[in-house]
Amino acid sequence: MSIEYIKVSDFYRGIFFELLKDAYSFDCKYEQAYKSKWQENDDFFFNNLQIADKYCFITTLNGEAIGFVAWDPRNMPEYAEIGDNCIVSKYKGNGYGKLQLQEAINRITQNDVKKIIVTTNDDLIPAQRMYQSVGFTICQRRKKQNVEHIDYVYFL
Template sequence: MNMQIVDADKNDVEGLIEIYSLPHLYHNREEARWFVKSFFDYHHIKIVKHKERIIGVLFWNVVEEKHHGLVEVRDFWIDESFRRRGLGERFLRMVIKDIKRFFAKDNSTLRKVIVTTGSDNIPAKRLYEKVGFQKAAAIADLFALGETELFYVLTLNP
């Protein structure tokens, strides 16, 4: 499969808004637009394209200051028709390598990557654990009443 992993740019905004307007991601197009545009202004967006179509997205940001070496994955999405083929793992591993290079440009070191997922999201939990993340905490009612979010941390060697 011919894919490319690139930084999202302004030409990708509408495609990302379409993706994040899907009912299971955001409640409406305006919320999706705010989410996507806020990341273009202050954070990082990596995308996977297949035949010019966005099939994967990963939003990340530096937590606090760069010298702390901490990154949070804010959102990670793979198109349903491309799931369970190893794409998510390859994409996540490649983005982590890219983030390491981002830190190295300023003589900083990426030390930890954090991500959250719902406790009922078995495929995501398997993926994060396969890549080396360890479950660090479970917090009930964080994003919605009656749901538990799991915090995963990937600790990298300097």
Template structure:
């Protein structure tokens, strides 16, 4: 593993959409549900490069981009919310997602956040396990009543930085 964590702006626009589309390709409903949000994130970050490089990075194996993660620091110092986070399908199950998460956590901790929060869904069991293994605690389960959304429950996780 020659893993590096690179600035988003080292890449071309569209990288967020490309990486997340691949990461969630196992179920095309994720693209249908979140594709517009992925594009909004890509557009926002490439329009605001200083924010992009402070709140997002691309994980690479050699020269190959294999993942992306981003976070929202607007509630600092109380909390930071991890947003989109994914590893391409061919690299899942190899520990890359955990390495990416741990790098994101280190960067967020350096900002002085007291809590780090993330939301996943009931269908993403590997993501749930990864967050729990990194010290996150499930704080809330929210039933999803949106008929346009195939997800049954949203799971909110919290990492209390002050206690770690």
């Protein structure tokens, strides 16, 4: 099996939304809460392909898009913040999310960033395990809209 990390401009508008919808299909509350944000992000990246190709990539397996990761560079070199990071349901649990995350870390560190931050929800246990397995540590827990969020940091 061949994993590749492909630039966004090689794909079509709507791919981010499709990947996120599938990745979070295990619980309809995610689509209900984030549907408009997912669409806004998809529109932003395809309206700004030069940004998308630099701060995001789509992970493919044998030519099929299976996930993506994007990060916000606006606070670099102090820190970069990983935003969306997902793998579609069919391929979860096979280590592709960890490979994708490690590729993102490798790309972010090329910018002499001091740290990388990411946030996940307390009910997304596999995501928590993945972040911790590559060296992220919990720096804060906070409640937002009745959901406990966990902020992680990766020091470089």
